[in-house]
Amino acid sequence: MTTQPTLTVAHCSNAGHRRSLNEDAVLARTPVFIVADGMGGHDAGDRASSIAVEEMGKLGPYPQVEDVRDALTRARAGIDHLEVTNARRAAGTTISGLVLVQQADQPYWLVLNLGDSRTYRATKSEVTQISVDHSEVQEMIEAGRLDVLDAQNYGRRHVITRVLGGRTVERPEYWLFPVQGPERWMICSDGLTEELNDDVIAHILRHETFAQDAVNKLVEAALEAGGRDNISVIVVDVKDADESEDEETIEEVIGDWRFQPGRVMS
Amino acid sequence: MRYVPGDWHGLVCANGFIVVDSTISSSMINELWSTLESGHGFTGVLQVFAKAGIELSSLPDFAIVVCEPGGYGTRVVVRGQLVVSGLAEDGPFTVNGYGATSWQEKILLAPHSIEVLTREKQSTDVEWPIQGGVVLISSIRMMGDQGEGQHMRNSSELMPISRPESQSLSSQYPVVQTPVDLANLREPLSLEPEQVPSRTASMEQVSPFVEDLSANVISPVPVQSTGQTTLMQEDYEPPEPDEDPDLKSTTYYLGLFEPQAAQIGNSLPHSSSGQGNSDDHDGHTIALVPSEDDDHDGMTVMSLSDIGSEDHDGMTVMDVPSFAAPAPAPPPVVHSSQPTVLARLCPACRTPNSTRRVDCRSCHNTLSGDAMQIPRPSLGQIRLPSGDVIPIDKPVIIGRKPEATRFSNSDIPLLIGVNDPHISSTHLKIDLEDWSVLVTSMGRNGTILRRIGQPDRRFTKGEQVIAQAGDVYCLSSELSLTVLELA
Numbered sequence: 001m002t003t004q005p006t007l008t009v010a011h012c013s014n015a016g017h018r019r020s021l022n023e024d025a026v027l028a029r030t031p032v033f034i035v036a037d038g039m040g041g042h043d044a045g046d047r048a049s050s051i052a053v054e055e056m057g058k059l060g061p062y063p064q065v066e067d068v069r070d071a072l073t074r075a076r077a078g079i080d081h082l083e084v085t086n087a088r089r090a091a092g093t094t095i096s097g098l099v100l101v102q103q104a105d106q107p108y109w110l111v112l113n114l115g116d117s118r119t120y121r122a123t124k125s126e127v128t129q130i131s132v133d134h135s136e137v138q139e140m141i142e143a144g145r146l147d148v149l150d151a152q153n154y155g156r157r158h159v160i161t162r163v164l165g166g167r168t169v170e171r172p173e174y175w176l177f178p179v180q181g182p183e184r185w186m187i188c189s190d191g192l193t194e195e196l197n198d199d200v201i202a203h204i205l206r207h208e209t210f211a212q213d214a215v216n217k218l219v220e221a222a223l224e225a226g227g228r229d230n231i232s233v234i235v236v237d238v239k240d241a242d243e244s245e246d247e248e249t250i251e252e253v254i255g256d257w258r259f260q261p262g263r264v265m266s
Numbered sequence: 267m268r269y270v271p272g273d274w275h276g277l278v279c280a281n282g283f284i285v286v287d288s289t290i291s292s293s294m295i296n297e298l299w300s301t302l303e304s305g306h307g308f309t310g311v312l313q314v315f316a317k318a319g320i321e322l323s324s325l326p327d328f329a330i331v332v333c334e335p336g337g338y339g340t341r342v343v344v345r346g347q348l349v350v351s352g353l354a355e356d357g358p359f360t361v362n363g364y365g366a367t368s369w370q371e372k373i374l375l376a377p378h379s380i381e382v383l384t385r386e387k388q389s390t391d392v393e394w395p396i397q398g399g400v401v402l403i404s405s406i407r408m409m410g411d412q413g414e415g416q417h418m419r420n421s422s423e424l425m426p427i428s429r430p431e432s433q434s435l436s437s438q439y440p441v442v443q444t445p446v447d448l449a450n451l452r453e454p455l456s457l458e459p460e461q462v463p464s465r466t467a468s469m470e471q472v473s474p475f476v477e478d479l480s481a482n483v484i485s486p487v488p489v490q491s492t493g494q495t496t497l498m499q500e501d502y503e504p505p506e507p508d509e510d511p512d513l514k515s516t517t518y519y520l521g522l523f524e525p526q527a528a529q530i531g532n533s534l535p536h537s538s539s540g541q542g543n544s545d546d547h548d549g550h551t552i553a554l555v556p557s558e559d560d561d562h563d564g565m566t567v568m569s570l571s572d573i574g575s576e577d578h579d580g581m582t583v584m585d586v587p588s589f590a591a592p593a594p595a596p597p598p599v600v601h602s603s604q605p606t607v608l609a610r611l612c613p614a615c616r617t618p619n620s621t622r623r624v625d626c627r628s629c630h631n632t633l634s635g636d637a638m639q640i641p642r643p644s645l646g647q648i649r650l651p652s653g654d655v656i657p658i659d660k661p662v663i664i665g666r667k668p669e670a671t672r673f674s675n676s677d678i679p680l681l682i683g684v685n686d687p688h689i690s691s692t693h694l695k696i697d698l699e700d701w702s703v704l705v706t707s708m709g710r711n712g713t714i715l716r717r718i719g720q721p722d723r724r725f726t727k728g729e730q731v732i733a734q735a736g737d738v739y740c741l742s743s744e745l746s747l748t749v750l751e752l753a
Contacts, residue, residue, distance in 0.1 A: 065678045080364075106683045132672065168365035169603075176670040176681055178691075 005181040009033065010212035011234040012219050016191055017227040024189045024232040025049035025093075031063060032056045034097030035117045035232045037189040039163070044082060044091035048165050051078040052093045062102045065110055065174065072112070072170055079165030092166030096131050097187040098236065100179065109185070111175040115160045117232075118193055120201065121177070122184040127202035130175055134162035152197075158190070181240035184211070188218070191229035195222040211235040267396045272404020274384050279398045281305050282332030282340065285348060285382045285406060290326050294318055295400060307334045308341050308371075322368060329363070329382040331408075338611055338638045340377055345369035352380035352407075356641070373606070373640050375616075381407035603675040606639040607700055618643050620701040620753065627753060645703050646735070646752035648696070651684050651745035658696065658703055664747065665693040665709065688742040696733075703733040703752060714740040 007030065015022040023038040023045040036052040038045030055075035059067055072095070082091050094115025101110045111119050113131035116138075121130050132138060136159040140146035146154060164170050186205055193201070200221060208214035214235045222231045267283070269276055277284040277299050284298055294314065301310035311330055320326075327346025334341050342350050344363035351360040355376040363370055374380075383405045396406075609618040610633045612626035619627055621637045644657035651664070661679035663670055666689050668681040677697075684693075690709025697704040707713040712726040716738040725731060737749040 069675050069678065103681045104683060106681070108681060169362055169370075171674060174670070174673050174678070176668075176679070178667040178669065178681075178683065180667065 005179055005238045005240060008211045008237040008239070009234065010210075010215040011232070012215045013232040014191075014219050014223065014227070014230065016230050017223065019228075019230060021046060022230045023049055024191070024230040025053040026232050026234060027053040027057050027097075028234045028236075029057075031061060031100035032059055032097070033099075033185070033187060033234050033236050034095055034112075035187045035189050035234060036093045036095045036164075037115065037117050037191075037230065037232070038091070038093040040091030040165075045093065047082055048079045048091040048093040051075050051082065052095050052164055056095075056099075059099065063099060064103070065101055065176070068099050068101065068110055068112060069172070072114075072164060072172055076164050076170045080167060082165075090166040092163035092168075094160065094189070095164050095172075097234065098185055101176075103176075107179040109177045109179055111177065112172050113174075114162050114164045114170060114172045116158075116193075117189045118187070120186040120188075120205070122186065122202070122205045124182065127198075127205050129198065132173065133160075134173075135160045179238060181238040183238045184214070185234075185236040185238070186214070186218070187234040187236075189230060189232040191227070191231035192218060192222045192233055194229055195225035195227065195231075205235075211237045267406065267408050268393045269396055269401060269403040269406035270393050272384060272402060274403050276382075276396075276401050276403035276406050277302055277399075278396050278401070278406070279303050281307075282330070283382075283406065283408070284311065284328060284330050284332075285384065285403065286328040287326045287346075288402070299400060302332065305333070305335055307332050308343055309335075311343075325369075327363065328369075331380050331382065334373075334638060335636070338373075338635065339640070340374045340380075341371060341638075342374060342380070343369050343371040347384065349383045350380060351383070353378040371639075373638055375611075375640070377408075379407065379409045381405065605642045605676050605698070607642045608637045609640045609643075610635060610637050611640075622701070642698065643753065645698055645701065646733075647750040649748040649750055650682060651741065651747060652682075655750060656680070658698065658752075661698060662696040663692060663694070663708075664696075664741065665689060665691050667691040668693075684741070684745055686742050686745050689745065693741055694739060694747065701753060703749070704730050705733050705737075705739060706730045709741075711742075716740060716746075 009028050011026050011028040011033075013022060013024050013026045013035075021043070025036045025038065025046075027034050034053065034056055036049035038047070038049030038052075040048055052072075052075045055071045055078065056068075059071055063071075075095075079091050079093065094117040096113045096115070096117035096119050097111070098119065099110045099112065101108050111121075111130050113119060114134060116133040116135045117131075118129055118133065119131040121128050135157065137146060137151050137154050137157045139161060140154075141148055141151060151157065162168070162171050164172075184205055186201070196218070201218065204214055204217045204221065208217055212235075215233050218233050218235075219231050267278055269278075273288050275284075275286050275288055275290070275295055277286070277295065279299070279302050281302055284302060286295075286298065297314045297317075298311060301314050304310065306313070308330055311332070315325060325345060327348055328343070329345075329348040329350050330341070330343040331350065332341055332343075333339075342359075342361050344350050344361045345366060345368070346363045348363045349360060350362075351358065353359075354374040355378075359372060359374070361370050361372045384403075394401075607618075608621050610621055610623070611618055612629060612631055613634060614631040615626060615629045617626055617628040618640050619633055623633060625632055642659075644659040646658045647655055648658055648662070649655050656662075661670075661673075661677055662682060663679050664682045664684060666684060666686065668683060669692050670679045670681060673679060679695075688711065690711065693707070693709035694713055695706045695708055697706065705713075705715075707725050707727055707729050710727060712724045712729075715723050715725055715731060717723070717734060718736045733749045733752065735749055735752045739747040739749075741747065
């Protein structure tokens with residue numbers, strides 16, 4: 001086993017200015033760092049995102065990709081059940097984020113996505129949106145029928161094409177990246193990306209040294225820009241293995257990660 | 267087979283069963299019954315719909331569990347508001363019709379138990395046995411047990427199974443093998459068409475007071491009286507494994523068990539008989555019941571281990587009513603996203619073979635019969651640079667720091683990190699496509715392919731080759747990957 005990076009995590013979830021209910025749910029503890037943005041009538045959205053986070057929270061410390069897949073399936077089953085008992089609008093949730101998985105004794109970031117919450121990766125050289133939205137607007141862009149610049153004005157930009165729950169078989173998309181620092185991951189609900197364009201997001205991610213400051217700056221900026229939806233943000237900083245003095249194993253990384261609870265701003 | 271009464275049509279015969287919503291006409295029910303009986307499999311069912319001029323988009327919701335002609339397994343096809351789940355040869359499975367524009371389907375080679383759940387709220391606690399016929403149902407299930415089934419090879423023999431250590435009802439009823447052999451029925455049992463019950467007739471027969479063991483079509487018996495139900499519920503105390511306070515929550519949906527439940531092992535068989543005492547279920551209750559180790563409470567009800575056995579006599583026989591379907595604790599979740607391939611099963615050893623082959627890759631018998639979609643088997647073996655030999659059952663990505671981009675539940679890759687500075691971070695990718703194994707060079711320096719009978723060849727970034735057995739892929743001067751065998 002080679003040296004392993006350490007993680008610093010910060011997160012925040014804010015209902016925003018317009019909504020009384022926060023239907024987002026956040027889980028930010030090793031090995032799961034995810035944001036879920038619920039939808040559905042009454043409190044169904046709230047409960048759907050909670051179920052997603054709850055099921056993902058049951059993952060043990062060394063999950064395989066298949067374990068994550070199964071957790072998503074169980075979450076979907078739970079959400080569908082919720083929908084049945086309420087017999088109201090279909091409940092569902094987006095889900096996006098990272099799971100620290102292991103393959104062949106090596107740690108990897110599994111990026112997962114369903115819907116239009118997002119996962120970004122910032123390295124020394126660039127900030128990249130890794131997840132690809134499952135939204136009508138994204139599909140139109142990919143099909144060449146909509147210009148990226150027109151997308152912000154596209155009326156149906158909140159229509160998502162995949163969801164966890166909503167009486168559909170879940171079709172998550174995944175990516176795998178070796179865990180290697182220094183890098184910063186940012187996961188957010190569309191309450192952030194609705195208010196801030198990628199340049200602003202990239203600027204904050206590049207210039208804030210500490211994870212907690214980056215989270216606070218992002219949420220503050222989104223609230224200033226309108227805060228029309230629930231805003232949830234997680235930032236995970238991966239410290240370069242070579243910067244660490246100690247030879248650490250993955251066990252130590254997991255035992256050693258430092259959780260900084262997000263400041264609740266309301 | 268057992269069912270819970272409801273509003274959906276359930277058509278049950280020796281070749282399989284169909285659940286279809288109650289909007290379709292009784293003449294079509296008869297048509298569906300006939301084709302089910304005649305052993306034409308799913309194709310026959312489709313022809314009934316086609317003959318009636320029903321377009322794909324306006325097909326009724328249905329679940330079809332049917333032996334395919336030629337004995338090539340059991341096909342499960344689900345459309346709309348229905349879910350079929352159960353235990354097959356490789357663990358639990360779920361086929362869910364929701365969200366599919368046409369239908370979802372799956373082939374099972376040796377199912378142990380199959381259950382069809384409708385979305386209908388079940389208003390009754392009763393569950394009736396059925397051996398054949400057309401009934402109105404809200405859920406229906408078929409159970410089997412390989413081990414216990416050995417006792418019941420002779421279906422004409424009524425075998426009381428006693429259960430002395432409990433007050434179970436099972437001791438009061440005979441147990442015999444039912445002739446429904448879903449796994450592999452080469453010679454469908456034939457019921458005469460005129461014996462096919464009309465919907466009305468079958469409804470009449472679903473009387474708790476009718477018990478007719480000699481009837482050829484349907485033989486409902488009282489499964490449980492209220493008093494007995496109460497007795498049962500009071501009598502058993504479900505185990506409360508202290509290591510998992512959430513266990514009860516595992517009962518909430520379609521038998522999707524949590525891993526914790528699975529780890530508890532055989533002590534937690536499940537039943538979906540609908541008599542659970544939870545109030546908030548919608549008829550999908552999967553009750554956890556206690557059992558004594560492996561003896562399954564003496565409630566074995568159907569032998570699927572009798573696949574292909576010759577001693578069916580086609581006589582109507584009866585399951586013992588049971589509260590608990592004996593079933594091994596399943597692993598947590600099974601996905602319908604598993605990739606499938608078109609295959610021919612060897613008639614001798616049942617090895618799945620590529621349709622390109624004329625002889626079995628395992629026993630070299632001549633292949634015959636129709637091809638069918640099956641879960642994709644391992645396509646061979648490779649030796650990794652580490653020396654480890656792994657099956658080719660999922661994509662493999664090899665490199666110094668390999669990455670995988672935008673994959674789905676059906677193509678989860680295995681990433682292999684190798685420590686060699688001359689190797690690219692993502693160097694080589696192995697993909698499975700149908701029966702072929704494709705190797706793509708991803709790295710800057712390319713990959714040298716050493717193939718038997720050919721000069722070494724460097725293939726460059728983005729280039730793809732179809733692997734052959736014996737191929738050696740040289741990632742660097744030190745490290746290589748060998749294709750040991752291919753299906």
